[in-house]
Amino acid sequence: TQLLEQSPQFLSIQEGENLTVYCNSSSVFSSLQWYRQEPGEGPVLLVTVVTGGEVKKLKRLTFQFGDARKDSSLHITAAQPGDTGLYLCAGVAYYGGSQGNLIFGKGTKLSVKP
């Protein structure tokens, strides 16, 4: 079974702090997506990383895809209360030479206190 493991599961920090969330697997992924979900709503796509070693920036958020395309990280600089939410990574693994369905990690629940 393909697995995407996210860490940490929970993170509570003060406004202004930096943080990193990790998404790891033993499988190779054709791409990885990051979503943010707020209470009572569906996940919303933040970014897709496709190339091994790729780095993408979205304002204070920096996303990186591992060189071997098995892992990804999300770094937030100077976190703000508006960053609070559930961060999910998702990807499609190569499975026996073909691609499987999109699978999700269990998420990192981030709380940023003012």
Added chain:
Amino acid sequence: NAGVTQTPKFQVLKTGQSMTLQCAQDMNHEYMSWYRQDPGMGLRLIHYSVGAGITDQGEVPNGYNVSRSTTEDFPLRLLSAAPSQTSVYFCASSRGAHNSPLHFGNGTRLTVT
């Protein structure tokens, strides 16, 4: 554009009752899917469809049926609800399968007593 619309937003069922969760999208997306989200389990794929008339099972299909008679609609049917089906259900659509980003509805919170 409304995007992906799910109804109802909340539902309470008794064990053994049946119901249909509705999902509609107005983006002309070929790919639609249903996920359930449970605490500590993440999002798990129930069923998906790559186009009208085509459906397939995901990771946790048991107890659920789907059909795709039009591009826009992808209803999820619970034939005989069980307490284990208490969850938040999300419908999603995308332009293509696999790597295309998903557009999610706002979910249906279902409680089975």
